[in-house]
Amino acid sequence: MCRLNPKVDFAFKKLFGSEENKDILIAFINSIIDENEQIKDIILKNPYNIADYRNGKMTILDIKAVDDKEVWYDIEMQISQQDFFDKRALYYWSKVYSSQIESGEYYEKLRKTISINILDFNYLKDKEFHNKFKIYNTRTLKEFSNIFEMHFIELNKFNKEYKELKTSLDRWIAFLSRAYELDKDSIPSELSEDEKVKKAIEKLDIMYLSKEEREVYENDLRALMDYKAQIKTAERNGIKEGEKNKEILVVKNLVDMGMDDDFIAKASGLDKYEIEEIKKLIDK
Template sequence: MCRLNLRVDFAFKKLFGSEENKNILISFINSVLDEEDQITDIILKNPYNSKSFKNDKLSILDVKAVDEKGVWYNIEMQITDQDYYDKRALYYWARLYTGQLESGVNYDKLEKTIVINVLNFNCLDEEDYHNVYKLFNTQSKEELIDHLEIHFIELEKYNKDLSEVQTALDRWTEFLKRAHEYNKNQIPAQLAEIKSIEKAIRVLDAMYLNEDERELYEARLKWLRDEEMALKKAEEKGREEGRREGVEEGKKEMVNNLLKLGVEIDKIIEASGLSKEEIQNLRNSIED
């Protein structure tokens, strides 16, 4: 038995993208939507199938669905930080939206499209863990069309205690962030209020991986960890280069000040560690 990490997109897709778990997905989607937009049924457009990405470990494991009103959804779990994720989210919305048009089909056939991004990192300069973006007139605040709706759920910004949860989305976010802490024998009352979360915990408890799935999951997990490590190394390299540049700039500023005070070059060389030529160049730049 292999307890899955739900924040790995493979596990997320296996739970939320399986036909037998559609009611779990519907409950999660409803927790994100406004009350007047609640749904009762969906059709999965790319249901979970390990064979479909067996030969492509880097494929995007999102969940695509259409509800009974014709609204399209794209739900994705992203565990590793990525530059320009806001642009990526907009691109995925555009691809799903324009993908509804077939040759010869009129624009009036386009339907509302909602993208839900569940992120294991901070992406937006906002305090709230859940933020929604739509198309509005910047002056009147009137909505141009309701066809664009992009949600960001940033798990790192969710820091509520169980006693503080209030909404259905609070409860689902609690589950998504800490699913590994719960099992069928330890389901807090606050989460058990939503039967689909209780079911999701029980499904995770019972979920197992066959040999092919285990290989895929481990490969996916390794790739995600490698991506995270590469990102951390790049960030550390950038910080180190920034520190070095900062030290050099600090030295040059000190030299400039000493030159302006008329301090002898030999003493400046001793104080700064710069060469006579470097100091002379700085002096020339001041004189220019």
């Protein structure tokens, strides 16, 4: 099996957001966007760098990039379930969109911005694992502007067997969902027929982590495992009063375990302001 879990945001960022793996990122993006918009090259705006993570410059492990047609991308792997994720996604889309110009510059410089949100939990009501959103006139259904595009890929809704994989996106999602059962020396033929998916499996299987990187990865993995364990505990304890009670219980248990706010933020998906507000409730 692959030694690293690509759903852990740190591993995802290193695999897809490194300069030496740009061809993998390009192939992944091309599996998501329309056939008539396929890209050939890309410039990473925030390439993976452990020093940035160490210095606190990489608190959100998303991938920002611009393709050869000047289309901007913001790609994020989100493993911790969050309320109001649609608002969060729109907020980060707007940050990438608005960052393209400085105050006083012409709006015509603004380019199409595509947000790709990969979720390890169910959020949308739609049963399909991949949903794309654009801006349309509700009466005519004609597109108002092509400058906005947002994708949600919900991994838990993907349930195809290897023999059922038909598209490049199918193969990429199978890889992300089942890396734990893949080995570079025995890749299923349905995946190995795609050279870039095959390369991603091989890269992940042999990816070297320094001592510092290993510590970050294991902390992120532990945060994921603790978060899921706390959610199960909350469910077993019969919490019936909504998601806020789950969040309170998760934060309380992690505080009781002596975890700091940075760790709690990773484990819960909450920001530090939300954590502080919950801690105030706990102290009452």
